[in-house]
Amino acid sequence: MKWKSALGLLPVAAAAGVVTHDLRQRQHALLRNFPLVGHARYLLETIGPELRQYVVADNDAERPFSRDQRRWIYASSKLENNYFGFGTDNDIEHTEGYTIIKHRTFSDVVPGSTPHVGVDTAVPGAKVLGGPRDRAQKFRPGSLVNVSAMSFGSLSGAAVEALNRGAAEVGCLQNTGEGGLSPYHRNGADLVFQIGTAYFGCRDTQGRFDLERLKELVAGAPVRALEVKLSQGAKPGLGGLLPGQKVTPQIAEIRGIEPGVDCVSPSRHAEFDDVDSLLDWVELLAAETGLPVGIKSAVGDLTFWEDLVQQMARGDRGVDFVTIDGGEGGTGAAPMIFMDSVALPFRTGFARVYSLFAEAELTDALTFIGAGKLGLPDNAVVALALGCDLINVGREAMLSIGCIQAQKCHTDRCPTGVATQDPWLAHGLDPALKSARLANYVKTLRRDLLKVSEACGVAHPGLIDADDIEILFAQRQVAPLREVYGYQPGWGAVSGANRQAVIALMADGGHGGSAPASATAQG
Ligand SMILES: Cc1cc2nc3c(=O)[nH]c(=O)nc-3n(C[C@H](O)[C@H](O)[C@H](O)COP(=O)(O)O)c2cc1C
Ligand code: SF4
Numbered sequence: 001m002k003w004k005s006a007l008g009l010l011p012v013a014a015a016a017g018v019v020t021h022d023l024r025q026r027q028h029a030l031l032r033n034f035p036l037v038g039h040a041r042y043l044l045e046t047i048g049p050e051l052r053q054y055v056v057a058d059n060d061a062e063r064p065f066s067r068d069q070r071r072w073i074y075a076s077s078k079l080e081n082n083y084f085g086f087g088t089d090n091d092i093e094h095t096e097g098y099t100i101i102k103h104r105t106f107s108d109v110v111p112g113s114t115p116h117v118g119v120d121t122a123v124p125g126a127k128v129l130g131g132p133r134d135r136a137q138k139f140r141p142g143s144l145v146n147v148s149a150m151s152f153g154s155l156s157g158a159a160v161e162a163l164n165r166g167a168a169e170v171g172c173l174q175n176t177g178e179g180g181l182s183p184y185h186r187n188g189a190d191l192v193f194q195i196g197t198a199y200f201g202c203r204d205t206q207g208r209f210d211l212e213r214l215k216e217l218v219a220g221a222p223v224r225a226l227e228v229k230l231s232q233g234a235k236p237g238l239g240g241l242l243p244g245q246k247v248t249p250q251i252a253e254i255r256g257i258e259p260g261v262d263c264v265s266p267s268r269h270a271e272f273d274d275v276d277s278l279l280d281w282v283e284l285l286a287a288e289t290g291l292p293v294g295i296k297s298a299v300g301d302l303t304f305w306e307d308l309v310q311q312m313a314r315g316d317r318g319v320d321f322v323t324i325d326g327g328e329g330g331t332g333a334a335p336m337i338f339m340d341s342v343a344l345p346f347r348t349g350f351a352r353v354y355s356l357f358a359e360a361e362l363t364d365a366l367t368f369i370g371a372g373k374l375g376l377p378d379n380a381v382v383a384l385a386l387g388c389d390l391i392n393v394g395r396e397a398m399l400s401i402g403c404i405q406a407q408k409c410h411t412d413r414c415p416t417g418v419a420t421q422d423p424w425l426a427h428g429l430d431p432a433l434k435s436a437r438l439a440n441y442v443k444t445l446r447r448d449l450l451k452v453s454e455a456c457g458v459a460h461p462g463l464i465d466a467d468d469i470e471i472l473f474a475q476r477q478v479a480p481l482r483e484v485y486g487y488q489p490g491w492g493a494v495s496g497a498n499r500q501a502v503i504a505l506m507a508d509g510g511h512g513g514s515a516p517a518s519a520t521a522q523g
Helices: 002-024 029-033 038-054 067-077 157-170 211-219 249-255 275-289 303-312 336-341 346-359 377-386 395-400 423-427 431-455 496-505
Strands: 096-101 145-147 191-195 223-229 240-242 263-265 293-298 321-325 367-371 390-393 469-473 477-480
Touching (some): 002 029, 029 038, 067 395, 096 377, 157 423, 157 431, 223 321, 275 303, 321 346, 346 367, 377 431, 395 431
Parallel strands (some): 145 390, 321 367, 367 390
């Protein structure tokens, strides 16, 4: 019967309708890339909590980012309700190393209590980058939170563009990563240009560092600082690898390499081989470009840092910032042993380096930047209390623009178009729409950090110090953060003139208050 066969075609027509809709919409990269079947992921996501409660894992079990952490980032990036209900599901009573932030009962600054209050407040950095060494182009970073180094190559052009546009919207810096400066980096945001061991973007035809090319490059783009990459937490001491399938003709042209062939960054720099020659090179770059110059490194053996502090103490040469990357940090591709076991985790590594500078009374001589899962408010607060001045976010920024933690970045098969050079997969990611997600996420993170600092009675997150935090070791012991990391009084907080400057900058701070006072209270 005709009506029966027509009826039989209905599901096919419905499926075709869904496929057409999925292909045309721009909200969800996953659905554009995997029309129809992609809905299964959203369905599982929706019923996931119930399923997991009986079958799989709890909200805090997954790594690198737990379900709760990802949910917070996704909701924040859409400016949706990112509150959680009923009470914490963290096992506070039995977890080793649980962070507790101590609020104050009375203080001059009061946090607002409505969900989005303060979301548009600019939270600038507490120090002037390049200020202590008086670099020609010193500046105060407009945002406490900035986008960490991730190259075009490991990320798609669409992802780099989304991050750049979003960073421009919220006034934060985007670090280019070691893969050079691409057209996708030129969509409005200020940049930190990273110089890796292969000198991509600033090398000659033989792969040697070329100062003139660097000067041309930074003069023709909104580059505000240079970062010399010594190592990164996920693969310290190892250089880098961009798998051949990700080396497209465009990437090959930007980097000055051969397309389709594994692109290896050497493990060591050719321009310096000890602290002395590193500092000479840093001063050369700063003098020739006028820009603040820093280094990025993971922390292992401390000899390098001891030497650096000793040589900077003389006062004639120095880095303008250090970016400390935790061993738990991310990468596009790295051997498992390096990802899992080489370099200290952020808190331990950072505290060791900061302590060396603090003992030499040099913490005001430079800016401290941290990375390693710091795009989550609790981790960021601890980093700030340990002495970080700025927070870099890598994978959290990727999550905000659609990454679903499929962990296939090294295969070029990223299903959401974030970490791939496959044109079909990358086309799913709409840079305009996802840039708003990055912007919302950064604004929300800054707002949460500000709210916490206000709850602690200080006007800026950089003023939270190591006494404002305690670490729980299950129910056996509670120790102040200061004691856990051997900090002396005063270490960790922004001090002196920087403190006064940041208090003045946040003069309108304090978003909350109380009900009107009764006549008795006024009398
Ligand atoms: C896909 C990807 C690419 C990265 N590329 C670089 C790079 O080019 N240079 C670098 O110094 N770090 C690189 N990193 C490390 C990040 O900049 C950051 O230091 C690290 O992931 C820790 O931050 P997170 O935990 O917020 O991701 C990369 C990380 C990821 C995930
Ligand atoms: S979705 Fe998966 S493959 Fe893509 S960036 Fe995220 S973790 Fe990497």
